[in-house]
Amino acid sequence: MPELSRFFGIVVMMYARDHSPPHFHARYGEHEALIDIESTEVLRGTLPRRAMQMVEEWTELHRQDLRAAWDALSQGVVPAQIEPLD
Template sequence: MPELSRFFGILIRMYAELDAPHHTPHFHAYYQESQAVFSIDPVAIIEGVLPERQRRLVIAWAEIHQLELMTDWDLLQDGKAPVKIDPLR
């Protein structure tokens, strides 16, 4: 699963869903032993749990990079490589 970004110990990844029913555009966030899935539009947690601080950081990052996330989603679903997204600073 391609890594899109990494910041403050949080890893952001996105899966391609080739030959599978497409779900709502989403990405996965990992922090230590926690993980969660976030929808892209609107940016919201749809599964899993992250500590509160990390959840807020992921949401802020995703809102800033929402267009880039949608572009990467489309690229992956077309079988192409996604583009890295700048981390939250």
């Protein structure tokens, strides 16, 4: 599972050939959530409120990069790293 970004203790990853809808995994400590790229809706799991707020902000900034990463993985290509949240 490629790591796409890491910021403030949050690790963002995607699995190759993962199920639709396009989403990513965000891990913070022992917490993990699957997050829809388009809506930023949590599909499964939980993150602490502050971590989720940072993930939402980061997603808004990098939605196009996340779409490109999803497309790359679906074609068997390792996606590019995505800039962390500053």
